[in-house]
Amino acid sequence: MARTTHVIGAGLAGLTAAIHLSERGETVVVHEAAGQAGGRCRSYHDPALDMEIDNGNHLLLSANEAALRFLATVGGADRLVGPPHADFPFVDLKSHERWTLRINDGRLPWWIFNAKRRVPGTRASNYLAIARLLRPPPGATVGDVIACKGALYDRLVGPLLLAALNTAPPEGTAALAASVLRETVARGGRACRPLIARDGLGPTFIAPALAFLAARGVKVGFGRRLRALGFDANMVAALDFGDETIGLGDGDRVILAVPPVVATALVPNLPAPDEFRAIVNAHFKIKPPAAMPPIIGVINGTVDWIFAFADRLSVTISGADRLVDTPREELARTIWREVATVAQMSDTDAPPEVLPPWQIVRERRATFAALPAQEKKRPAATTAWRNLWLAGDWTATGLPATIEGAIRSGDLAADLAAGLARH
Ligand SMILES: Cc1cc2nc3c(=O)[nH]c(=O)nc-3n(C[C@H](O)[C@H](O)[C@H](O)COP(=O)(O)OP(=O)(O)OC[C@H]3O[C@@H](n4cnc5c(N)ncnc54)[C@H](O)[C@@H]3O)c2cc1C
Numbered sequence: 001m002a003r004t005t006h007v008i009g010a011g012l013a014g015l016t017a018a019i020h021l022s023e024r025g026e027t028v029v030v031h032e033a034a035g036q037a038g039g040r041c042r043s044y045h046d047p048a049l050d051m052e053i054d055n056g057n058h059l060l061l062s063a064n065e066a067a068l069r070f071l072a073t074v075g076g077a078d079r080l081v082g083p084p085h086a087d088f089p090f091v092d093l094k095s096h097e098r099w100t101l102r103i104n105d106g107r108l109p110w111w112i113f114n115a116k117r118r119v120p121g122t123r124a125s126n127y128l129a130i131a132r133l134l135r136p137p138p139g140a141t142v143g144d145v146i147a148c149k150g151a152l153y154d155r156l157v158g159p160l161l162l163a164a165l166n167t168a169p170p171e172g173t174a175a176l177a178a179s180v181l182r183e184t185v186a187r188g189g190r191a192c193r194p195l196i197a198r199d200g201l202g203p204t205f206i207a208p209a210l211a212f213l214a215a216r217g218v219k220v221g222f223g224r225r226l227r228a229l230g231f232d233a234n235m236v237a238a239l240d241f242g243d244e245t246i247g248l249g250d251g252d253r254v255i256l257a258v259p260p261v262v263a264t265a266l267v268p269n270l271p272a273p274d275e276f277r278a279i280v281n282a283h284f285k286i287k288p289p290a291a292m293p294p295i296i297g298v299i300n301g302t303v304d305w306i307f308a309f310a311d312r313l314s315v316t317i318s319g320a321d322r323l324v325d326t327p328r329e330e331l332a333r334t335i336w337r338e339v340a341t342v343a344q345m346s347d348t349d350a351p352p353e354v355l356p357p358w359q360i361v362r363e364r365r366a367t368f369a370a371l372p373a374q375e376k377k378r379p380a381a382t383t384a385w386r387n388l389w390l391a392g393d394w395t396a397t398g399l400p401a402t403i404e405g406a407i408r409s410g411d412l413a414a415d416l417a418a419g420l421a422r423h
Contacts, residue, residue, distance in 0.1 A: 002027045003251030011039025013391040014257030015209045016410025022216040033225035043202030054201045056281045057307045063184045063191035064404040074208040081198045086189035094300035103189035121151035136174035143170030165370035257391040271377045273368035280320040282335045286356040301338045367401030389413040
């Protein structure tokens, strides 16, 4: 009988592992606890807005090679859109300045020598000081390596690293910041083009992935929460779903692609991150002004980034634990005032006190906290059991908790399970 790989969890890591194995003609079954796939990267119909929205705005960069490969494989690549160059518009809500950061395409960073391309109020020498962050000492925080103050930090490095780490940069793991910077800014503008799933995360990533799997005969079961793993000597011998137990044969394999709190409950003595950071998203059902760029960075506001979609304006606030208990209405009003200012809406178009239909989505455990102590707890993909591998953005990918990290972890787990890689 053909050996079967059971993938537990249909987030991006689990879906990637299943795709990778099914491409090789392996027999794969996916078990997902929720009623839909996508995990933390999903779209859903929001009743308050009566529209399909994402659980959170997700930004990718053109350097995210594994994510782009995933989309090329399943057929969603044309749904990621972005400008032809690495141009990032910003607004400072305190000084009311507006500028566009323009990172030139090639590796030689001449943009830092051009006052029209770099951040206003900075000099080229400020950027050279940041280069220290590319090779930080082990165990260091960002704050150990660079001074977390000054115009360049406040207007670029801080916002960029907060978005990447979802953790206040001064306490964030410098090695993770370094990986992100080495793969993006240090490679030039071609690696930094912002990319957005214009039609939503579900239609871009998840629906094509499910269609790809269905076409290869991979069954994805929903409402299938794994309750326990049955161990026998050095292998997993059974999967317990409560109402059903699946016995595993000698060649069968398991890829566990669930969040860390679930994995530690299923696998004995598994080290895993146990501190998390929130992300708050706000969505306003209103047609953005024609001049509004697809993404704009906000300095000195509650809001970090504003995304303009065809039918709504959406906001991301990272490292947002301070806001998870703020009353929703109060938060919506604060955010809307900032959005209307940034979008330069007139009081007639958008009276500041009248909110368009809105929704606030708070993901309390959006990502693990990117702290040096948490980094040490990220496990490898291999386990003490010969037919069990781990995948997920929280495993030791060398990247922060991102789509790119989740997809790379799924690729690696599939390679290990197929015997194609050693870890
Ligand atoms: C609001 C928000 C904004 C973000 N913004 C960005 C961004 O801009 N750019 C970026 O790159 N990344 C971003 N991320 C991070 C990105 O979404 C994640 O890194 C990625 O989706 C993680 O995928 P995963 O497969 O590792 O985990 P998950 O998506 O958590 O998948 C785990 C799956 O396992 C399932 N599961 C749990 N328990 C069981 C069980 N017992 N049995 C079976 N199944 C189970 C879950 O239901 C889930 O589907 C953001 C995340 C959030 C929450």
